[in-house]
Amino acid sequence: MAIFTSTVINQVIRRLNELSITVPVHWTRAEIVTWLNDAITEINLISGELQDIDSVTLTPTNQNLAALASDSIAPLAVSVDGKYLQRSNIGDLDNDVEFEEDDQVASVPRVWCAFGTTQILHWPRVTANKAAAVTVLQQHTPVTDGAVEMPLRDEYVQCVEDFCVSRAMFKEGGAEFQQGIETYNRFLDGAQQLSGRNLLRRYPAWTASTETADVTLRGKSLDAKGGQ
């Protein structure tokens, strides 16, 4: 059964010992909605729960770079023609290959690196436009107060409650602020459980097979490139 955001906010207000869930005295429903969205964002950042696959076009002319969709938080994995590319970082890639060189092209790239959180860098450059499926951590659409389904598994909605209660107690200051830290720790416990469930699907552990890479690079070892 779907859990609505209004239901969660009502329970948060009850836990804060307010007499009215419609007109709370010390907190407004609007500010709790902000914290609700913060909670969903943070549990997503910890657990990698909300993922999507963006189609990104790799081009020969964009100097190994490709931009991601604006609603993605960060790239998690990249596949081309159904095969996952190997994840690296720019420093390691620089040590292994001279990825800007003219001959570093192939029909299918093999390696990708995060370029900040908004772009990816791939190697080799493609010889022609190529569609890549980029698994991204997705920013949720901000929810509002009402009959709006929580964009989270039902069994983890209590974590969002904990986050909001903790956040509200921070506003109180003093002893209540200190007590709210314990409530935030409960949120973290739940987020870690969800993270554990998602661990296996977060990052692919395999790499592109040699058969899918372009033959133009076949036989060129790193040593043959000379390095520095």
Place this chain on the structure above:
Amino acid sequence: MSSTVQNIIDRVSVDLQEDPTFTTNGIWTVNEIIGYVNYAETDFQRRTGILKTSVTVSRIGVALYTAEFFGAAMFVVHVTNPSPFGGSIFPKPLGTMDIERVSYDKKRLYRQTLWDLSRENLNWKNNPYGRPKYYYEDGGLPINTFSTERLPATILTFRLFCDILPTVNTLVTATLTIPDTWVQYIAWEVLSLCLSRDGDGQDIARSSYSHSRYIFGVNLCLRLIRGETQEPVVAVGSEQQK
């Protein structure tokens, strides 16, 4: 990216039990909060490098010019006698901060210090022309510039990977540089700064807690950027891959 400075003000005013124009108690001012937002955005970007850009810097042969304009009111100085810098001085493009990588003619340059270059070869300044292999940012170079140990003789381009310097906000309507996902962490750092200011309103316990929540956001961001890498990249068909 649609969050504005006002969104941050709305958030922190709730926690500070102020109205969004900060006129009720008179402890904090809007301009003060805008300054904190600039602080937090720059600090977040400096710690995470979440926004990067690839830019190019071109130079022209040393025999032709002694100085030229580059970008808005920045100079590229071409020194015909390369001493004391051993080469041209290139400005970092406007709106960028830390240089992560420099390449010239599609080859990566290694980052060095002037001290290391001189230690390896005392006479390096006497051979100023040729393909550069190193770049450096120290040794008395002007702020926000870099130089190479040799000057390329033809018109060529350096490619830089840099972190983007967040735009300085001056109005509450200004759009934040940092993406929306991370706005709550910017707000935590702004809160931390508000609560650690001298005078009324200071609450060191809540300030420290706010800062720790901000750092938690920084670490979540770094984890996503760094990811988990596997074995070193090896060329197709090499012995290592077999």
